[in-house]
Amino acid sequence: MVIFGISYNLLFIITPAVPFIFLNRRLYFRWCSFAVGYYLLMLTCLLEDLLGIRVVLTGDNLMHDKARSIILLNHRTRLDWLYVWMLHSRFQILGQLKIVMKASLKRIPAMGWACQHAGYLFLQRDWERDQERIKNIIGYYQSCQSSLSLLIFPEGTNLTNETKTKSNNYVSKQPTYSRPYEYCLHPHVTGFAYLVNAMRTSEIIDAIDDVTIGYEGKFPITELDLLKGLFPKIVHFHVKRHKLSEIPQDEQQIGDWLRKCWDDKENRLKNFYENKYQFDSPSSRFNNEQMEFTTRFQRRLSLAFWILFILFWSYCIIAFVKIKLYVCLVCIFHLVMETYADGVIDFVCQLDANYRRARPAIKHD
DSSP, X not given: OHHHHHXXXXXXXXXXXXXXXXXXXXXXXXXXXXXXXXXXXXXXXXXXXXXXXXXXXXXXXXXXXXXXXXXXXXXXXXXXXXXXXXXXXXXXXXXXXXXXXXXXXXXXXXXHHHHHHTTOEEEOSOHHHHHHHHHHHHHHHHHHTOOOEEEEOTTSXXXXXXXXXXXXXXXXXXXXXXXXOSSSOOOOOHHHHHHHHHHHHTTOOOEEEEEEXXXXXXXXXXXXXXXTTOOOSXXXXXXXXXXXXXXXXXXXXXXXXXXXXXXXXXXXXXXXXXXXXXSSOGGGSOOOHHHHHHHHHHHHHHHHHHHHHHHHHHHHHHHOHHHHHHHHHHHHHHHHHHHHHXXXXXXXXXXXXXXXXXXXXXXXX
């Protein structure tokens, strides 16, 4: 279901939008964002209704506020992003959600290719190259004039005993060091500070959402744990929104602000795991029955759509030679883009950057 869903989404919904890369990139961006967002909504149905994972929300209620934002999340496991979809389905912003991911992930057939079309940001952990990538994709976001929420993991990797030791040892040698962390890793500030100011300059950000995730009971750390059938029973989220006006403009001060956020997050997680899995008092939890009813109806409707969609196109692939040929052409197209343009997203961002550079020259002439 999961693999067929994203594969057929790429083949029969996303790829037909490719001509709009040249004709109307704003429409292409919105088309692909909606397609991936609606697929993610179906996944939340599998997580919540099939596997029975419960979500507990505390903090700021962003249900009626689809602000353009950067979302900060602690990286407890390699699968945190999987559960964030459940949070943002309630805020109804799955279509505008983008995730900062490792560059190697964009080469995964179907899923990686679909995320490229949807405008996800892929970084290589090479600052010079990543800086240029951030600059290009923010220019692309600005050109598309669409709301977006960019999810980043400032820690850079997930929490394990090994990464915790490395993080504490490295930061202990820095003048900004305050204390070792037990429940999260120390954040990387350089890329975050650059990203905030770049988005601020381009006027595509309104707020920064500090989200803390905590798990009740046993939970999977890696993808292998998922295959073994290990899933968390309850996932807790604590949300705190910071308006852009609260964020300093100096990059060093932004770094200090992020470190303060992570100090607070460490304290919050310590209290969570030592006080019977509570970020806040039960009375402060979201108990919006209308929100839960709407979200449940939408995700089940999405599941029904994708089941019918998969059955229809499975029949077409089996029955029609032309559809088989089309599938082959789509795969060849994406492999060519990976080989000669480093992926669809890099090609689109470079094309958009060239257009933006050429436009002032045309006006000047």
